[in-house]
Amino acid sequence: MAGQAQAGAGQPSPEKKATPGLRERQKEDRRSRIVDAARQLFASSGLEDITIEAIAEIAGVSSVTVHNYYGTKSGVLLALVAQSDRQLIETLERELAGKANNLVDLLEAFLDIICQHTLTHLDKAIWRQVIASSVNDTDPRFGKVYTALDERLAYVLITEIKVLQAAGHVNPAVKPGDLGKALFNLQNMRFIEFIATDTVSKDSVVEALKRDTTALLAAMQA
Amino acid sequence: MAGQAQAGAGQPSPEKKATPGLRERQKEDRRSRIVDAARQLFASSGLEDITIEAIAEIAGVSSVTVHNYYGTKSGVLLALVAQSDRQLIETLERELAGKANNLVDLLEAFLDIICQHTLTHLDKAIWRQVIASSVNDTDPRFGKVYTALDERLAYVLITEIKVLQAAGHVNPAVKPGDLGKALFNLQNMRFIEFIATDTVSKDSVVEALKRDTTALLAAMQA
DNA sequence: TAATAATTTTTATAGACTAAAATTATTTAT
DNA sequence: ATAAATAATTTTAGTCTATAAAAATTATTA
Numbered sequence: 001m002a003g004q005a006q007a008g009a010g011q012p013s014p015e016k017k018a019t020p021g022l023r024e025r026q027k028e029d030r031r032s033r034i035v036d037a038a039r040q041l042f043a044s045s046g047l048e049d050i051t052i053e054a055i056a057e058i059a060g061v062s063s064v065t066v067h068n069y070y071g072t073k074s075g076v077l078l079a080l081v082a083q084s085d086r087q088l089i090e091t092l093e094r095e096l097a098g099k100a101n102n103l104v105d106l107l108e109a110f111l112d113i114i115c116q117h118t119l120t121h122l123d124k125a126i127w128r129q130v131i132a133s134s135v136n137d138t139d140p141r142f143g144k145v146y147t148a149l150d151e152r153l154a155y156v157l158i159t160e161i162k163v164l165q166a167a168g169h170v171n172p173a174v175k176p177g178d179l180g181k182a183l184f185n186l187q188n189m190r191f192i193e194f195i196a197t198d199t200v201s202k203d204s205v206v207e208a209l210k211r212d213t214t215a216l217l218a219a220m221q222a
Numbered sequence: 223m224a225g226q227a228q229a230g231a232g233q234p235s236p237e238k239k240a241t242p243g244l245r246e247r248q249k250e251d252r253r254s255r256i257v258d259a260a261r262q263l264f265a266s267s268g269l270e271d272i273t274i275e276a277i278a279e280i281a282g283v284s285s286v287t288v289h290n291y292y293g294t295k296s297g298v299l300l301a302l303v304a305q306s307d308r309q310l311i312e313t314l315e316r317e318l319a320g321k322a323n324n325l326v327d328l329l330e331a332f333l334d335i336i337c338q339h340t341l342t343h344l345d346k347a348i349w350r351q352v353i354a355s356s357v358n359d360t361d362p363r364f365g366k367v368y369t370a371l372d373e374r375l376a377y378v379l380i381t382e383i384k385v386l387q388a389a390g391h392v393n394p395a396v397k398p399g400d401l402g403k404a405l406f407n408l409q410n411m412r413f414i415e416f417i418a419t420d421t422v423s424k425d426s427v428v429e430a431l432k433r434d435t436t437a438l439l440a441a442m443q444a
Numbered sequence: 445t446a447a448t449a450a451t452t453t454t455t456a457t458a459g460a461c462t463a464a465a466a467t468t469a470t471t472t473a474t
Numbered sequence: 475a476t477a478a479a480t481a482a483t484t485t486t487a488g489t490c491t492a493t494a495a496a497a498a499t500t501a502t503t504a
Binding site (some may be wrong): 243244245248273274275285286289294295 | 462
């Protein structure tokens with residue numbers, strides 16, 4: 001196109017990260033249109049009515065394109081979760097910030113916030129499918145994205161553990177990274193328990209986690 | 223029927239659990255034929271070629287019947303896992319029996335045996351689908367069966383913890399049930415990590431679990 | 445503007461799952 | 475022993491996810 005060629009030649013653009021080209025922009029546009037369509041469908045009717053076909057129609061692409069972009073339906077849902085997670089991390093950092101003075105309370109607050117966020121922003125059905133795919137999905141992209149989310153959440157926990165350790169509430173010989181990952185795993189099993197069944201309440205899993213941490217942290221004491 | 227009525231009246235049978243009736247026997251027969259077919263298919267070609275259609279054909283029933291009996295394909299696979307688990311529990315009890323003298327070693331051995339058993343008897347692909355369904359499956363039967371399996375495994379661990387506690391290696395104030403469930407969960411996340419990716423080795427997750435337990439159990443020490 | 449390359453759509457197919465109608469076999473009552 | 479009542483399976487038909495290959499578009503580049 002004349003216009004484009006002129007602009008490219010006329011400006012002294014570093015040619016590196018200038019205008020990403022029409023194709024790149026179209027891709028980015030389709031990506032977001034697909035996720036937007038999924039969110040829109042979820043908001044109006046819930047997971048049952050989110051079909052790839054419906055997403056494709058709203059997004060103005062073919063169903064095959066949805067698969068090409070996100071691999072699987074779970075891939076699209078994971079994109080929803082990923083967006084909501086940015087907000088979750090902010091909430092976690094704000095709400096936790098040095099408030100607890102021991103590991104049991106810290107982890108309790110951590111799980112509580114995550115469950116609450118799940119109920120408020122997405123819902124259990126979506127998480128079920130996403131977590132199931134985190135184990136099962138053959139598409140390598142899925143695992144990458146999901147692992148990154150988990151690591152970011154674990155990092156928030158590790159940061160708070162460092163604070164506790166600095167305040168002398170945790171054995172200074174223990175590596176905060178190791179402890180944080182272990183506690184995150186512990187908490188994550190209870191979160192999975194929470195989302196796996198519609199009738200399991202937030203309070204019940206938080207209580208269960210408290211029993212976990214209490215027992216573990218006391219196990220070695222004389 | 224005259225024959226049945228005669229037998230029932232003639233014999234002093236308690237009428238309680240006599241002959242289960244033809245229909246019951248047929249059901250039991252179909253159930254086992256279906257699992258046998260699945261095992262047969264798995265042995266010859268692996269998970270990819272286990273289709274409901276193929277199972278149904280070998281078992282001599284329709285594909286709809288397979289669904290009626292086991293709910294989902296994962297339900298059939300879970301039946302395979304359940305059978306193999308009986309053997310696993312025997313192995314665990316035999317191999318663990320009072321050998322470890324601390325929690326870290328106990329849990330390490332526990333996970334090691336489970337991973338080894340998985341590789342030897344079934345395979346990761348089957349476990350992936352089963353664990354995914356343990357989160358996702360809508361059929362209530364699945365959850366029931368799966369939970370029962372987990373509880374039986376956790377019970378083995380709890381039993382060993384009681385031994386350690388009796389020997390004075392674990393804080394006697396801690397409830398073995400609570401501690402056992404917490405440790406089981408911890409171990410279970412690493413097992414899931416193990417099966418989720420074909421390339422993750424047994425040794426690497428056992429090492430990771432060791433870091434988990436070491437960090438947790440030391441966290442509260444001065 | 446024509447040639448080339450990238451990307452999407454079309455088309456076709458396999459497999460899991462579900463619902464309802466039709467069929468077959470077992471029980472039960474006569 | 476036979477016929478009616480009952481229970482179960484099979485057939486049929488349809489939806490949805492997912493993948494592959496061919497065909498049609500559309501952007502880029504020369």
